[in-house]
Amino acid sequence: MTAVLTLPITLESTFAANLPDMAVAWHAGKVSDPTLIILNEKLAVDLGLDPAFLRTSGGIGLLTGNGLPENANPVAQAYAGHQFGNFTRLGDGRALLLGEIVDPSGQRRDLHLKGSGRTPFARGGDGLAAVGPMLREYIVSEAMHALGIPTTRSLAVVGTGGMVRREEMLPGAVLARVASSHLRVGSFQYARATGDADLLRRLADHAINRHYPEATRSPNRYLDLLDRVIAAQASLVAGWMLVGFVHGVMNTDNMTISGETIDYGPCAFMDTFDPATVYSSIDAMGRYSYGNQPVIAQWNLARFAETLLPLLAEDLDEAVALAENSLGRFPALYSGAWLAGMRAKLGLTDDVDDDAVTALADTLLTLLQEQQVDYTSLFRSLGAAARGDAETARAFFGEPDRFDAWLAKWLAHSPDADAMDGVNPVYIPRNHLVEEALASAVEGDVGPMERLLAAVSDPFTERPGLERYAVAAPPTFGCYRTFCGT
Ligand code: AMP
Ligand code: MG
Numbered sequence: 001m002t003a004v005l006t007l008p009i010t011l012e013s014t015f016a017a018n019l020p021d022m023a024v025a026w027h028a029g030k031v032s033d034p035t036l037i038i039l040n041e042k043l044a045v046d047l048g049l050d051p052a053f054l055r056t057s058g059g060i061g062l063l064t065g066n067g068l069p070e071n072a073n074p075v076a077q078a079y080a081g082h083q084f085g086n087f088t089r090l091g092d093g094r095a096l097l098l099g100e101i102v103d104p105s106g107q108r109r110d111l112h113l114k115g116s117g118r119t120p121f122a123r124g125g126d127g128l129a130a131v132g133p134m135l136r137e138y139i140v141s142e143a144m145h146a147l148g149i150p151t152t153r154s155l156a157v158v159g160t161g162g163m164v165r166r167e168e169m170l171p172g173a174v175l176a177r178v179a180s181s182h183l184r185v186g187s188f189q190y191a192r193a194t195g196d197a198d199l200l201r202r203l204a205d206h207a208i209n210r211h212y213p214e215a216t217r218s219p220n221r222y223l224d225l226l227d228r229v230i231a232a233q234a235s236l237v238a239g240w241m242l243v244g245f246v247h248g249v250m251n252t253d254n255m256t257i258s259g260e261t262i263d264y265g266p267c268a269f270m271d272t273f274d275p276a277t278v279y280s281s282i283d284a285m286g287r288y289s290y291g292n293q294p295v296i297a298q299w300n301l302a303r304f305a306e307t308l309l310p311l312l313a314e315d316l317d318e319a320v321a322l323a324e325n326s327l328g329r330f331p332a333l334y335s336g337a338w339l340a341g342m343r344a345k346l347g348l349t350d351d352v353d354d355d356a357v358t359a360l361a362d363t364l365l366t367l368l369q370e371q372q373v374d375y376t377s378l379f380r381s382l383g384a385a386a387r388g389d390a391e392t393a394r395a396f397f398g399e400p401d402r403f404d405a406w407l408a409k410w411l412a413h414s415p416d417a418d419a420m421d422g423v424n425p426v427y428i429p430r431n432h433l434v435e436e437a438l439a440s441a442v443e444g445d446v447g448p449m450e451r452l453l454a455a456v457s458d459p460f461t462e463r464p465g466l467e468r469y470a471v472a473a474p475p476t477f478g479c480y481r482t483f484c485g486t
Pocket of ligand 2: 253
């Protein structure tokens, strides 16, 4: 049984109260020998939690779901989803929503555990998580946040002291995650699949209330919800593309209504620019490759729109027409967000017209792909090129003549080097550095992970001593694969 304690935290449960049909009351598995591996002190403070308390046995009890405040109502959430295109009923198989924290700024956020034991949705799974993948989610989500990309956050990873059977036996862990909510496209697919019109409406009202309260002022609030989710996802995926992020498992259950990145599994940052880049070992067809992400986002949003049809209009044909009209705006919203981001990466002001920015970007990306240039390093080096020193940038190209021709055209627009340095990161969680940090942490040395986190948590400020965090993997690192056996 979970201990019930008087703790300096209040956990509310509007999700469970509004949507009891999608919430199964459950408790975390017992963690007998917990060790706090990493705590996000700054996030704790932002949430109104005392980091010193979280380090105590009471705090670690909270972070593992083993000691919850009075009135807490932890639940496993039901959802469904298209996984690699196939519809399945899912739900939190190894996760729990502990409750919602209203932070000192008034923002409501979910406190959620991953790896907290089997739930009624576990199907064949063991309900557990290993230290490595949970620290991976911690590092990459914190890097994404520092890059300015909406994401769930990581509060802590606690080692359980137990072992988890994967291809080999691995030490187990629980990740404490914070999100503006865990409502997913798959949550709506679940509600729609039940055939319960009242449930679907309650879910949509809950989502509007939580994320898009302005929609209540619209004559068709559910259409407005659809439009706002489409806009949020267009902007999110453009953000991913601009930093070279490959999510890896863009199933509809891994796409939020809030527009935050969620469920870091076999994700990675691209090194050399190539739209076909795939890291996930289970994505043999490249469905979720870097270059496919915008198309997949739109496909997922079409699944979302389908779930909302009964709410959009009484007449089905009218509802379909409304949904198609909204979905039809995705490509322009995405392209607009991407172009604005690319304009900033190239340091170009609004005086340069869209067609010129597009042409410069397309030519540069083609050169990067053909000459296998590291995406992040090259964009960062363009800041120095804008200041008159193009040698670092030139050195990335096997055939610099073609780059020189591009450079002359770009420099003619007087790019703003300082502005570029604020949007082109020096430090991203490069795959070889993440692997190195995880391997050490699993062995008990969290030093490399802490140094990597320090680098990627302030990604735009170049600092002496961090040179190895700013360069691509050595060729010996080889072809990178990430595994879904998380
Ligand atoms: P994910 O790939 O993490 O997005 O998970 C997809 C689905 O599988 C979700 O319903 C998870 O809760 C479930 N799942 C993943 N791993 C496990 C596990 N080890 N035990 C139980 N359920 C799991
Ligand atoms: Mg998931």
